[in-house]
Amino acid sequence: MSKLPEMPREKPLSPNFSSGPCKKRPGWSLSALEGAVLGRSHRSAPGKAKLREVIDLTREVLGIPEDYRIAVVPGSDTGAIEMALWGLLGPAGVDVFAWESFGLDWVTDVAMELEIRDRRIFDAPYGELPDLSQASSDRDIVFAWNGTTSGVRVPNGDWIADDRTGITICDATSAAFAMDLPWAKLDVTTWSWQKVLGGEGGHGMIVLSPRAIERLTDHVPSWPMPKVFRMVARGLVTDGLFVGETINTPSLLAVEDAIDGLRWARGIGGLPALKDRCQSNFDRAAEWVRQTDWCDFLAEREETRSPTSICLKIVDPKFAGNAEQQSKVAAAVVALLQEKTVAFDVGAYRVAPPGFRFWCGATVETQDLVLALEWLNWAYHETRGLVSA
Structure with missing residues (x-):
């Protein structure tokens, strides 16, 4: 070992390096929440307008295609990805790629909870990626873009076929707003507010491609669907979900904080x-x-x-x-x-x-x-x- 270092004299202005909830944006204070619609129903016109603003700002900042649907959902990123797994898997075989704890959670869902028989699991130890070339274009794919607990990410989306017949379900919670996400390669993309923009926990975002919407309407899951996972009613996609009519009651205080983070992101470029x-x-x-x-x-x-x-x-x-x-x-x-x-x-x-x-x-x-x-x-x-x- 080299010579022992002396104790530094200067400290960080902020000591917050948690991986979730993450540090608030520079200059944030409680005054950022003064516009929150408090004491009102989330189904009131002002409440729905705030939720719609989150959706619209998200599309603008991330450059999400106009024909992709965006919704605010319960349960943080976990709720969003579970909603996708339970609502869309089943019609095709599934390839799950995992290399850290959260990816392994989705393996558990596919193998143990949903008991999808036609499944292939590709995993790797912490610090490594599984062999992404094993992905099949005629099978569904489940993976995390960025492994929050391992610090390992996929380098790009080149391994996902453009002419695939299966759908891709991507947990992007620590990648969204930080990395390029190739929307044409992703049919379901999820994240939470508490990561790159430093928002509050408890709420998730889900983005669905036209192919994912088609799967939703064409496929009826064989397992019981909890209410908070349902994006379809009487065979039709619940359109209100994608304009701010959430499945359950969101925190409009957390919604205001999400708006603040998105406005900050837009404001800096x-x-x-x-x-x-x-x-x-x-x-x-x-x-x-x-x-x-x-x-x-x-x-x-x-x-x-x-x-x-x-x-x-x-x-x-x-x-x-x-x-x-x-x-x-x-x-x-x-x-x-x-x-x-x-x-x-x-x-x-x-x-x-x-x-x-x-x-x-x-x-x-x-x-x-x-x-x-x-x-x-x-x-x-x-x-x-x-x-x-």
Whole structure:
């Protein structure tokens, strides 16, 4: 190991690096919520107008095609993806690609809950991608664009066939507003407000292509459908859902916060500016990793490394192959960073390999990340000697 670093003198202005709910946008305050429609029904004209504004701003900022339907749904990204799985799967065989905890949750749904017999599961350990070339154009595909708990993303959508007959269902919760999503390749795309734009939890977004809408109307699931998953009534798509008539009661306070985040995104230059902010954060993190001898990206291949959910592993020879000791030192470092109020919630996901996870989405300021990583290096050297090899 190199010479022990001194404790940094400067702290990040914001120590919030949680991967969800994520840091609020720069300059956010409670005054951003003053326009919220409170004490009114979400089915009132003002309530529906707010929900419609979320839909319209989402389409504008992300450049979603006009013939794609967009809806606000309950249950965060999980609710949105479950709605898609339960409502659209069944007519075709299903290929599920998973390489971290949430992708494995969708494997459980397909295999254990829906019990789809014609299924193929392609998985990979944390830090790697499964073989995407195995995707078949005549089968449905389920995958996460960006693995929030592994820091591994698909590099592009080239592996999805343009002439496919199956549909694609993409969990894009930590990719939307940060990466280019090829809408022509995606039939169902989901995310939550709490990620790249720093919104509140509890609500999800679902985007459906014309092909997905056709599947909804042509296919009747063989399993019982919970009310919150139903997008079809009496054989017809519930059109109101896509203009702000939500299935259940949303928080109009959270809706106002989502509008604020979308307006901020539009105001700084839309998706290109959001991507630039994420890339700036990633570039500085990559520079730090190159200069650090005890730490590396969990993602093995450079082209698959996430610019939003940056997951780091300990490669110090002192703890080589000893996950228990790595867990101990990582926990001690996370506790020290929190004690010093310089970085909160930066431990690896509970079932991921031991290490650290920094959310680096568009709301995170690059200089705050730079300072936090300096503190991470100091904290590691402070605690390393306290854990026996």
